Amino acid sequence: MRPVVGICLPTYNGAKHLPECVESILAQTHSDFELVIVDDCSPDDSAEIAKRYARLDSRVKVFVNDSNLGLVGNWNRSVSPVMTQTAARRYRSEVLAFHPVYGELRRVAASCRPPVQLSREFWARALGARWHAKVAERDRAHPDSSLREEWRKVARHYPRLARVPLGRRLVSKWRAMCDDAQSWVVGQKATTR
Numbered sequence: 001m002r003p004v005v006g007i008c009l010p011t012y013n014g015a016k017h018l019p020e021c022v023e024s025i026l027a028q029t030h031s032d033f034e035l036v037i038v039d040d041c042s043p044d045d046s047a048e049i050a051k052r053y054a055r056l057d058s059r060v061k062v063f064v065n066d067s068n069l070g071l072v073g074n075w076n077r078s079v080s081p082v083m084t085q086t087a088a089r090r091y092r093s094e095v096l097a098f099h100p101v102y103g104e105l106r107r108v109a110a111s112c113r114p115p116v117q118l119s120r121e122f123w124a125r126a127l128g129a130r131w132h133a134k135v136a137e138r139d140r141a142h143p144d145s146s147l148r149e150e151w152r153k154v155a156r157h158y159p160r161l162a163r164v165p166l167g168r169r170l171v172s173k174w175r176a177m178c179d180d181a182q183s184w185v186v187g188q189k190a191t192t193r
Helices: 018-026 046-056 070-096 100-111 118-138 146-157 166-192
Strands: 005-011 033-039 060-064
Touching: 005 018, 005 070, 018 033, 018 046, 033 046, 033 070, 046 060, 118 146
Parallel strands: 005 033, 033 060
Antiparallel strands: none
16 A cells, blocks of 8 residues: 655755755654655755665655756656655545444444435545546556556455446536536636626
């Protein structure tokens, strides 16, 4: 499984402070993270320092730009390997929220007034998780098919997930269309003012 947290560290001529920064990140008590260091063609030893940490700790990933991208470009480049991480985190939260260990949650939901419709919530989240997996796989910049494979593994353990009821699919599509229409109307009102 991929790490829960992605930490971006863009750098340029940071050799003086890079070791202290990386050591601070690696010393965190939460260990399920990936540190992405992107060097923007530094003329100092920044890239070599970053690569040394990558050899020592598998959570550290280092990228060196082919050309100097500047401050904003390097920030964008450092974030791009982690957007996939965001999709993965959303995907997992959608699927795992209804794992059998959350039986107590279902009991509490049923006792609420009005009761929370967990079945409806479950299918909305399952469809959302599958959608996130498809989006990650089709991402042109950083395609990630691991989420679709993870979805297939989960569906093998929970076969009902592979057969989303037609009614739920239609409701999901209808809600998406309504949300799009509402966004369009709000946008139109904003441009006429």
